[in-house]
Structures are given as C-alpha cells and as structure tokens.
Amino acid sequence: MSTIFGIPTPALYGQILIGLINGSFYAMLSLGLAVIFGLLRVINFAHGAQYMLGAFAAYLLLNWLGINYWLALVLAPLVVGVIAVVIERTMLSRLYGIDPLYGLLLTFGLALILEGAFRYWFGAAGQPYAAPSQLSGGVNLGFMYLPIYRGWVVIASLVICIGTWLLIEKTRLGAYLRAATENATLVQAFGVNVPLLLTLTYGLGAALAALAGVLAAPIYQVSPLMGSNLIIIVFAVVVVGGMGSILGAIVTGYVLGVLEGLTKVFYPEASSIVIFVVMAIVLLVRPAGLFGREE
Amino acid sequence: MSSAPLLEVRGLNAWYGESHVLHGVDLDIREGETVTLLGRNGAGKTTTLRAIMGILRRREGVIRLRGKNLLSLPLHKVAQAGLGYVPEERGIFASLNVSENLTLPPTVSDSGMSVEEIYTLFPNLYERRSSQGTKLSGGEQQMLAIARVLRTGAKVILLDEPTEGLAPVIVQRIGDVLVELKKRGMTILLVEQNFRFAKKVADRFYLMEDGRMVNSFPGHELDARMDELHEVLGV
Ligand SMILES: Nc1ncnc2c1ncn2[C@@H]1O[C@H](COP(=O)(O)OP(=O)(O)OP(=O)(O)O)[C@@H](O)[C@H]1O
Ligand SMILES: [Mg+2]
Numbered sequence: 011m012s013t014i015f016g017i018p019t020p021a022l023y024g025q026i027l028i029g030l031i032n033g034s035f036y037a038m039l040s041l042g043l044a045v046i047f048g049l050l051r052v053i054n055f056a057h058g059a060q061y062m063l064g065a066f067a068a069y070l071l072l073n074w075l076g077i078n079y080w081l082a083l084v085l086a087p088l089v090v091g092v093i094a095v096v097i098e099r100t101m102l103s104r105l106y107g108i109d110p111l112y113g114l115l116l117t118f119g120l121a122l123i124l125e126g127a128f129r130y131w132f133g134a135a136g137q138p139y140a141a142p143s144q145l146s147g148g149v150n151l152g153f154m155y156l157p158i159y160r161g162w163v164v165i166a167s168l169v170i171c172i173g174t175w176l177l178i179e180k181t182r183l184g185a186y187l188r189a190a191t192e193n194a195t196l197v198q199a200f201g202v203n204v205p206l207l208l209t210l211t212y213g214l215g216a217a218l219a220a221l222a223g224v225l226a227a228p229i230y231q232v233s234p235l236m237g238s239n240l241i242i243i244v245f246a247v248v249v250v251g252g253m254g255s256i257l258g259a260i261v262t263g264y265v266l267g268v269l270e271g272l273t274k275v276f277y278p279e280a281s282s283i284v285i286f287v288v289m290a291i292v293l294l295v296r297p298a299g300l301f302g303r304e305e
Numbered sequence: 306m307s308s309a310p311l312l313e314v315r316g317l318n319a320w321y322g323e324s325h326v327l328h329g330v331d332l333d334i335r336e337g338e339t340v341t342l343l344g345r346n347g348a349g350k351t352t353t354l355r356a357i358m359g360i361l362r363r364r365e366g367v368i369r370l371r372g373k374n375l376l377s378l379p380l381h382k383v384a385q386a387g388l389g390y391v392p393e394e395r396g397i398f399a400s401l402n403v404s405e406n407l408t409l410p411p412t413v414s415d416s417g418m419s420v421e422e423i424y425t426l427f428p429n430l431y432e433r434r435s436s437q438g439t440k441l442s443g444g445e446q447q448m449l450a451i452a453r454v455l456r457t458g459a460k461v462i463l464l465d466e467p468t469e470g471l472a473p474v475i476v477q478r479i480g481d482v483l484v485e486l487k488k489r490g491m492t493i494l495l496v497e498q499n500f501r502f503a504k505k506v507a508d509r510f511y512l513m514e515d516g517r518m519v520n521s522f523p524g525h526e527l528d529a530r531m532d533e534l535h536e537v538l539g540v
Binding site: 182185186188189191192193195196197198199200201202203204205 | 358359360379380381382383384385390392396398399400401405408409410411413453457
C-alpha cells in the first residue's frame with residue numbers, strides 16, 4: 011500500500027475529502043455571516059439556527075408533505091428567508107445605530123429559543139434524511155472511493171459561493187450592497203432604499219444558511235443542535251478571513267476545512283482546536299484578518 | 306418675471322443631538338439659478354445642505370421642492386423627488402470602480418445626462434473608468450462626485466465646497482464645468498469659501514453666520530461688498 015509521510019494514501023485522501031466537505035459548509039455559512047456583518051453590522055448568532063431550520067425544513071417537507079430533496083433545496087431557503095425578513099423588520103431593525111452588542115444578544119436569544127423549541131418537539135437525537143436516489147452510491151476514482159453525494163456537496167457549495175460572490179461583485183444590486191457597506195447614509199441620500207436593502211440582505215444571508223442546511227441534511231443528521239456545534243467554528247473562519255470580507259470568508263472556509271482534515275491525519279489530538287489556534291495567531295499578527303482591510 | 310422658487314426653505318432649524326446648529330434659515334432658489342452660500346468655517350453651510358437633503362434628521366421648518374414638502378419624506382425619497390447631493394468629503398466608494406461609482410445613484414428623471422455625455426465632459430474619468438474610485442486624484446474624485454449626480458436627472462444640485470484643497474488648474478476646470486451646467490439650465494446650490502471662484506457662476510449670494518442667514522445679494526454686487534465680506538468671512 012502506498013504511503014505519504016508514513017500515512018496510507020487512501021486515509022489521507024479520505025480526510026482531505028472530509029475536510030473539503032466541512033470546508034464547504036464553513037465557506038457557505040461564513041459567507042452569509044460576512045455579508046450580514048458587513049452591511050448590517052450585526053453579528054448574526056442565529057446563523058447556526060437558520061442552518062438547522064433549513065435542514066429541518068427539508069426533513070419536515072419530506073416527512074409531512076412528501077416533498078423531495080430537489081424541491082426542498084428551493085423551498086427551505088425560501089421559508090427560512092421569509093422568517094428572517096420578518097425577524098429583521100420586527101426586531102433587528104430597531105437595533106441599528108446602537109451598540110452592535112444588542113444585535114448579537116437578540117440573535118443569540120433567537121438561536122436559543124429556536125434550538126430549544128426544536129429540541130422540545132423532536133428531541134436532541136438526530137433524524138436521518140436520505141440522500142436523493144440520483145446522488146446515492148459512489149464511484150471508485152482509482153486512488154479513493156468517492157460517495158457521489160459528497161462530491162455533489164463540494165461542487166454545489168462552490169457554485170453557491172462563486173454565484174454569491176459574482177452577485178456582490180458584478181451586479182448593480184451588489185454595487186448597492188458594497189457601497190452601503192461603506193456609507194449607508196450616503197447611498198440612501200442618492201435615492202437607494204437602504205432599509206429594504208438591509209432587509210433583503212438579512213433574508214438572503216439566512217436563506218444561504220438554510221440552503222447549506224438542506225445540503226447538510228443527508229451528511230450530518232438533522233438535529234436541533236447541528237447549527238450551534240458548527241457556528242462557533244464558522245465565527246472563527248470569519249475572523250481569520252477578515253470580518254466583512256466576502257472572498258476571505260469563502261477561501262478561508264475551504265482552506266481551514268482541509269487544514270482540519272489534514273490535522274486529523276497527522277496529529278489527531280489537535281484536530282478539534284487547530285482552527286482556533288490559527289484564529290489566535292491571525293488575531294495576534296493581523297487583527298483585521300487575512301483578507302480584511304486594516305483600518 | 307418672479308416665478309415661484311424651485312427650492313424653498315423657510316425657518317429651518319436643525320440639531321446635532323442636543324446642539325442646535327441652524328436657527329431659522331430661509332433660502333430660495335429659482336429654476337436655472339446658481340446660488341452660492343458663503344460663510345466662515347463652522348457657520349453651518351454643510352449643515353444646511355445636510356438638513357435639506359434629510360441626512361440630518363433632527364430638523365424643523367419648511368423645505369419645499371416645486372411646492373412639495375420634503376421634510377416628511379424618508380431619506381431615499383428626497384433624491385427621488387429631485388435633489389442631487391455632492392458631499393464635502395466627496396463620498397467616492399473604495400469598493401466600487403469609477404464606472405460603478407458613476408452609475409450608482411438611481412436615475413430620478415429622464416432629463417439627466419447619458420454616460421456618454423458625461424464621459425465627453427470628463428474625458429479623464431473615461432480613461433480611468435475601471436480604476437478603483439478612491440485611487441483617483443482629489444480633483445478627479447471631485448469630478449466624479451459631480452458627474453455622479455448629473456446622470457440622475459436631479460432638478461437641483463447641492464454642491465459642497467467643490468474646490469476645497471484642489472490645485473488652481475483643477476479649480477479652473479471645475480469652474481468651466483459649472484459654467485457648462487449653468488448653460489444647460491441646471492439649478493445649483495453651491496457652498497464655497499473661494500468667492501472669486503463663485504463669482505464666475507453665482508447669480509446670487511447668501512451670507513451665513515452662526516447658523517443664521519445674515520445677508521443676501523445679487524452676484525454683480527460682490528465686488529462692491531468685498532470689505533463687508535472680508536469682515537464676515539474673516540479672510
Ligand atoms: N457631526 C456633528 N456633530 C456635532 N456638531 C457638528 C457636527 N458637524 C458639525 N457640527 C457643528 O455644527 C456647526 C456647523 O458646522 P458645518 O459643518 O455646517 O459648518 P460649515 O459652514 O460647513 O463649515 P466648513 O466651512 O468648515 O465646512 C459647527 O459649529 C460644527 O462644529
Ligand atoms: Mg462644510
């Protein structure tokens with residue numbers, strides 16, 4: 011059997027794949043967090059709960075209404091996006107312009123309520139959600155065995171991240187968003203309905219989290235706490251990438267996912283903390299993050 | 306021919322938090338007029354523009370554009386009603402390139418200039434259309450800030466110290482642009498400390514002191530009033 015640094019190559023490739031999968035979720039979630047933070051200056055602690063809601067929406071759509079995975083990919087983000095819009099209009103928008111701590115506390119409270127409610131209804135244990143038949147099974151790549159659903163998740167997340175990046179960098183809506191991130195008052199003085207832009211951004215950010223949740227449902231189990239386990243790592247990713255940096259969030263998400271996977275191979279004891287070690291080093295050396303603008 | 310003013314400000318009071326900065330400001334601009342607001346540093350010129358735009362929210366009084374009350378409108382509706390704003394700090398966005406900066410403000414009427422016309426008027430902006438907005442020189446950024454509101458078809462343009470800190474050749478160039486805009490019938494409220502510059506374009510002057518309008522006179526009286534102005538402006 012071939013080895014690299016004494017590690018059997020199938021194990022190495024396997025961990026890199028797991029790292030890529032985890033990195034896909036880090037990237038999709040930190041992307042939404044970065045967009046929301048950039049424009050609204052809200053640290054959206056409900057992001058993990060919105061991810062969980064997406065997974066549960068897919069699960070409930072299937073089990074209650076018989077609606078399949080492909081439709082859930084569209085419907086779950088829509089439902090969670092609408093819920094987020096209501097939250098922004100009725101609660102979050104009242105906290106703009108005051109200490110960002112209030113937005114953090116509100117969204118943290120919402121996350122606790124949502125997770126508590128789902129734990130009460132469905133219990134803490136995970137519910138299985140089967141991958142759609144079109145994506146079940148796997149292929150032998152020669153050097154490793156690739157479950158098709160996992161390959162699909164990596165590709166789908168890349169498409170989602172690049173699509174979101176293009177939306178922000180290349181479209182008129184994206185130009186409003188970038189400009190309002192710099193100076194919202196001036197953009198509004200130019201006639202852009204900035205309050206609406208904020209609402210849409212929060213809704214889109216949450217919908218993105220829900221979409222990640224649907225993608226995650228067949229891989230991790232659908233459970234009330236699936237988001238809170240992930241969100242702490244995702245915050246670390248955002249900090250490493252640079253708060254508010256879109257590209258930084260995406261690239262850092264994948265890189266740290268793979269780094270975590272590699273650590274599992276070479277020094278398993280450190281695999282659960284390696285991302286936080288990187289975060290600490292980055293904060294010491296480059297507080298604005300790898301891709302952040304120094305102010 | 307004394308038509309009703311296009312923009313009419315009556316008894317405008319404005320506050321930054323608790324500090325009362327504007328005290329009953331009155332101001333009229335008729336269609337096609339260029340009116341210049343003079344006053345020393347801290348007199349309240351920028352505050353007057355910000356209060357008219359609605360960027361400064363704590364205000365009382367009357368602000369009417371073509372008879373329509375602007376005071377009750379949310380901020381983004383003021384631009385849609387026809388006011389274009391060129392802020393003192395220029396407000397060029399670093400995350401947008403020149404062409405994105407130029408086309409950022411939504412058009413509010415079809416009377417605005419096309420992008421082609423603007424690039425003809427400002428050829429250097431065309432050359433640098435793909436550069437990051439804030440990579441331009443100060444003078445180019447000022448041109449961009451002016452160009453940006455010409456595209457929207459705003460009826461009245463509020464222009465805050467466009468020559469501040471710029472080299473004489475650029476000041477000259479901006480003066481030419483304002484003369485050109487005047488020819489096209491644009492209505493302009495200009496804040497300016499450099500009144501030799503303002504003299505070229507201003508139909509009327511308002512003089513401001515401590516948040517109050519203290520005087521107003523037609524442009525041709527500027528030379529005769531130099532002594533008085535030097536005293537009030539302390540220059
Ligand atoms: N953001 C602010 N908060 C509190 N007070 C302010 C603020 N901006 C301006 N002021 C005060 O309001 C008054 C008027 O300021 P304003 O900026 O309107 O003056 P100006 O005539 O535009 O001066 P300049 O020629 O220096 O631009 C000044 O006393 C100033 O200190
Ligand atoms: Mg000023």
